[in-house]
Amino acid sequence: MIVGLIVNPIAGLGGPAGLKGSDGSEIQQRAIARGSVALAGRRAAIAVRALTKHRPDTIVRTVAGAMGADAAPHAEVISLAAQQPTTSADTRAAVKALRGVDLLMFAGGDGTARDVLDGGPISPVLGIPAGVKVYSGCFAISAAAAGLAASRFTGDAEEAEVVDLDEDAYRAGSVGPRLYGTVRVPSVRVRLSGRKASTPPGTVEGIARECVTRLREGVRYVLGPGTTTQAVGKALGLETSLLGVDVVLDGKLIGRDVAEAELYELVQGGPAEAVLSIIGGQGFVLGRGNQQLSPRVLSGLRGMTVLGTQQKLAGLGGRPLLADTGDPEADRRVCGHVRVITGYRESTLYRLISASEDA
Amino acid sequence: MSAQTEPFATMPVAPKPALRRFHQARWDEPIIFELSQPGRRGIGVPESGLPEVELPEDIRRVNRPALPELSQLHVVRHYTRLSQENLGVDLNVDVGQGTCTMKYSPKVNDIFVRDAKIAELHPAQPLDSVQGALEIYWRLEQILKEISGMSRVSLQPGAGSAAIYANIAMIRAYHAANGESHRDQVITTMFSHPSNAACAKVAGYDIITLMPDADGFPDIEALKAAIGPRTAALLITNPEDTGIYNPQIKEFVDLVHGVGGLACYDQANANGILGITRAADAGFDLCHFNLHKTFSTPHACGGPAAGACGVAEKLVPFLPGPVVDKTDNGFVLATPAHSIGKIRPYLGVTPNVVRAYAWVMALGAEGLRDVAEIAVLNNNYLMHKILRIPGASVPWADKPRVEQVRYSWQELSEQTGVHSEEIGVRAADFGVHYWTSHHPYVVAEPFTLEPTESYSKEDLDEYAAILAHVADEARRDPAFVKGAPYNQSIHKIDPTSLDDPQQWSPTWRAYQRKHGAR
Numbered sequence: 001m002i003v004g005l006i007v008n009p010i011a012g013l014g015g016p017a018g019l020k021g022s023d024g025s026e027i028q029q030r031a032i033a034r035g036s037v038a039l040a041g042r043r044a045a046i047a048v049r050a051l052t053k054h055r056p057d058t059i060v061r062t063v064a065g066a067m068g069a070d071a072a073p074h075a076e077v078i079s080l081a082a083q084q085p086t087t088s089a090d091t092r093a094a095v096k097a098l099r100g101v102d103l104l105m106f107a108g109g110d111g112t113a114r115d116v117l118d119g120g121p122i123s124p125v126l127g128i129p130a131g132v133k134v135y136s137g138c139f140a141i142s143a144a145a146a147g148l149a150a151s152r153f154t155g156d157a158e159e160a161e162v163v164d165l166d167e168d169a170y171r172a173g174s175v176g177p178r179l180y181g182t183v184r185v186p187s188v189r190v191r192l193s194g195r196k197a198s199t200p201p202g203t204v205e206g207i208a209r210e211c212v213t214r215l216r217e218g219v220r221y222v223l224g225p226g227t228t229t230q231a232v233g234k235a236l237g238l239e240t241s242l243l244g245v246d247v248v249l250d251g252k253l254i255g256r257d258v259a260e261a262e263l264y265e266l267v268q269g270g271p272a273e274a275v276l277s278i279i280g281g282q283g284f285v286l287g288r289g290n291q292q293l294s295p296r297v298l299s300g301l302r303g304m305t306v307l308g309t310q311q312k313l314a315g316l317g318g319r320p321l322l323a324d325t326g327d328p329e330a331d332r333r334v335c336g337h338v339r340v341i342t343g344y345r346e347s348t349l350y351r352l353i354s355a356s357e358d359a
Numbered sequence: 360m361s362a363q364t365e366p367f368a369t370m371p372v373a374p375k376p377a378l379r380r381f382h383q384a385r386w387d388e389p390i391i392f393e394l395s396q397p398g399r400r401g402i403g404v405p406e407s408g409l410p411e412v413e414l415p416e417d418i419r420r421v422n423r424p425a426l427p428e429l430s431q432l433h434v435v436r437h438y439t440r441l442s443q444e445n446l447g448v449d450l451n452v453d454v455g456q457g458t459c460t461m462k463y464s465p466k467v468n469d470i471f472v473r474d475a476k477i478a479e480l481h482p483a484q485p486l487d488s489v490q491g492a493l494e495i496y497w498r499l500e501q502i503l504k505e506i507s508g509m510s511r512v513s514l515q516p517g518a519g520s521a522a523i524y525a526n527i528a529m530i531r532a533y534h535a536a537n538g539e540s541h542r543d544q545v546i547t548t549m550f551s552h553p554s555n556a557a558c559a560k561v562a563g564y565d566i567i568t569l570m571p572d573a574d575g576f577p578d579i580e581a582l583k584a585a586i587g588p589r590t591a592a593l594l595i596t597n598p599e600d601t602g603i604y605n606p607q608i609k610e611f612v613d614l615v616h617g618v619g620g621l622a623c624y625d626q627a628n629a630n631g632i633l634g635i636t637r638a639a640d641a642g643f644d645l646c647h648f649n650l651h652k653t654f655s656t657p658h659a660c661g662g663p664a665a666g667a668c669g670v671a672e673k674l675v676p677f678l679p680g681p682v683v684d685k686t687d688n689g690f691v692l693a694t695p696a697h698s699i700g701k702i703r704p705y706l707g708v709t710p711n712v713v714r715a716y717a718w719v720m721a722l723g724a725e726g727l728r729d730v731a732e733i734a735v736l737n738n739n740y741l742m743h744k745i746l747r748i749p750g751a752s753v754p755w756a757d758k759p760r761v762e763q764v765r766y767s768w769q770e771l772s773e774q775t776g777v778h779s780e781e782i783g784v785r786a787a788d789f790g791v792h793y794w795t796s797h798h799p800y801v802v803a804e805p806f807t808l809e810p811t812e813s814y815s816k817e818d819l820d821e822y823a824a825i826l827a828h829v830a831d832e833a834r835r836d837p838a839f840v841k842g843a844p845y846n847q848s849i850h851k852i853d854p855t856s857l858d859d860p861q862q863w864s865p866t867w868r869a870y871q872r873k874h875g876a877r
Binding site: 337347349 | 569
């Protein structure tokens with residue numbers, strides 16, 4: 001089997017910096033200025049290792065440098081002149097250049113998935129999650145899972161949706177993924193993410209009210225992104241951000257839309273807990289849209305409460321919640337049965353696992 | 360062609376279709392308040408000849424009651440028309456109302472209830488004049504004790520949810536009596552009837568709902584994580600709404616007992632396990648039955664319902680009162696020592712107690728077990744038929760089913776864009792009910808079928824054929840199915856008002872207030 005690999009080296013750059021995405025060179029420079037390191041190459045390397053471990057005869061074919069070869073040292077390298085830093089056009093060109101592979105893997109987020117789609121792939125594709133926004137149905141649930149799924153690829157494929165958010169609208173506070181098209185993905189559904197589902201309107205107030213009754217004095221609450229966590233801010237009378245990470249202490253906002261470094265400082269200042277929402281139909285609690293909660297931030301937290309409607313949990317079809325911080329150790333520390341507030345005076349205990357588990 | 364058949368051959372008669380040609384009556388009937396005309400009378404009430412009694416000032420009406428004013432003819436015509444616009448239990452193959460345990464309510468039992476000995480009973484009559492009625496209460500209690508294994512049973516609740524509420528009130532009183540009022544959490548499961556969570560919440564408890572795991576069972580590891588010193592009780596249905604019997608039910612009960620909590624079994628629908636398993640044998644402390652489900656009395660939406668609460672010995676002092684005791688001097692009423700009080704006035708819904716008693720006595724112990732076995736057989740036969748319909752599936756198909764199944768049209772819906780609700784509306788065009796699921800939908804595009812012992816093989820074949828036909832229509836012409844109903848009293852309604860407190864109107868007064876006087 002020949003597997004093509006494309007890495008979007010700048011994917012995920014905006015996440016830890018709290019920039020909600022990495023589209024556009026200005027955003028990328030701001031992210032680097034805030035100390036962000038792109039993780040796409042590292043994630044791609046994890047996927048390639050898992051793939052070749054489970055299927056050693058696989059031939060990986062990729063592009064030179066940060067767009068692939070750096071993550072896959074034993075790969076066949078094709079010649080392709082890429083710009084520095086790379087752009088969407090380079091991804092599209094790589095897709096065209098890698099036509100003829102049996103399966104095309106790419107590391108990135110929804111923006112990268114769109115570029116892959118635009119490049120007109122002939123073979124099935126499989127995304128290695130490495131972006132800030134990873135809502136499309138073509139992504140595996142973790143880098144290791146992507147490698148495993150690829151190793152089990154038999155040629156059977158099915159349609160999956162490519163969705164993306166307009167990042168400018170997203171930063172302005174309006175969430176709503178748009179469908180861009182479909183790609184064919186390997187028929188190994190269990191390890192692929194479901195498409196992100198939206199929260200039915202009007203169901204979050206009760207959850208927010210319950211969450212507020214549980215807040216204690218002297219504890220720094222790290223509110224993750226999303227409409228549910230924003231409703232908690234609203235219930236507290238605070239102008240919290242929709243898509244950023246905020247920190248609340250004794251009813252006051254002590255950090256709004258903070259980047260990873262600032263968040264780390266804040267949680268070091270006293271006892272801290274996280275209040276996070278579930279990301280749509282995929283079940284992610286950590287590692288999607290809230291990369292500011294890095295492993296070192298998580299290690300400073302005493303506890304974690306998850307907010308989510310029963311609909312969202314029901315949509316998981318019995319699958320566990322997922323953490324994918326990029327550090328299996330950090331994932332493991334938050335694993336187990338976590339309290340999910342599902343309404344006013346209503347909750348459940350739900351299993352949370354590392355997305356890298358059993359992969 | 361012979362001379363005899365020739366005339367028929369020329370007649371323009373279409374062949375009879377395979378499915379029943381049904382059309383619901385359509386009367387465009389206004390509601391009765393809109394038919395009211397000032398001064399119109401149905402009956403001239405004669406002077407009673409009794410002396411007038413001065414009512415205390417504080418209970419006198421200031422305004423006359425806003426009752427509709429109609430003649431007898433118009434009242435009779437109004438309700439007859441409404442009855443024709445109704446797809447009642449006596450008209451349709453009512454297996455599509457899964458979890459409701461629709462079954463035949465024998466007409467002979469209604470004759471008993473209409474008898475003057477029951478119909479003219481007054482709840483405040485002297486006890487020595489109602490010994491027969493009390494004996495029926497007492498006898499039905501003995502029967503339900505045997506069926507559940509519990510120590511005593513109260514027949515006072517007027518509905519299933521009232522019985523659940525009585526049980527949660529007893530749980531609260533029990534913990535209070537033991538100085539454990541700090542127990543403020545009730546655990547239930549996603550596939551248990553939602554009244555369990557609702558009643559416990561009304562009673563002041565925090566609710567922890569266990570979600571199903573990948574195998575369709577409530578997650579026992581989540582239960583282990585949920586229980587603790589704050590656990591008041593587990594309220595659980597088994598088999599759950601999926602029709603799957605939880606084989607770990609004893610472990611669930613033991614885990615909750617292990618932390619000092621009580622275990623309460625929702626047996627509203629006991630149709631699949633009647634005479635086969637008993638609540639007490641799994642260690643439950645409380646249970647309840649809906650007489651209008653398993654025991655054939657009419658459902659609350661179509662008549663008065665009745666619930667029955669069974670409790671283990673340690674909870675007997677907390678039962679609602681009064682209960683009927685048998686003494687050497689006949690049947691007497693007694694209030695348990697620490698009774699939670701009354702769940703409804705007087706003893707209970709006597710006509711339904713009579714109906715349920717008559718139903719059980721007609722069947723006997725062996726007959727009750729036959730009920731369960733036939734219901735399970737019917738269910739598995741129907742499941743076999745439904746699974747042959749392309750696009751229909753059963754989540755967790757490897758698990759055996761008891762008395763009902765929650766199916767899914769997910770595949771059909773993905774292929775055609777037609778949703779389960781739309782299939783149900785179209786099925787009504789063929790004269791049958793169809794229900795999806797409680798909310799939220801845990802099973803995608805759900806539908807829930809429960810063929811009890813009342814339905815024949817031909818009934819089940821007809822129901823399956825209707826669904827197969829509608830599924831086929833969905834493939835051939837999805838827009839047509841989405842446009843249904845075509846043969847009903849009303850066409851599509853806008854359901855948004857059902858979810859909007861600013862619009863919903865459970866009374867005429869509320870309707871006038873929210874939508875403006877008409």
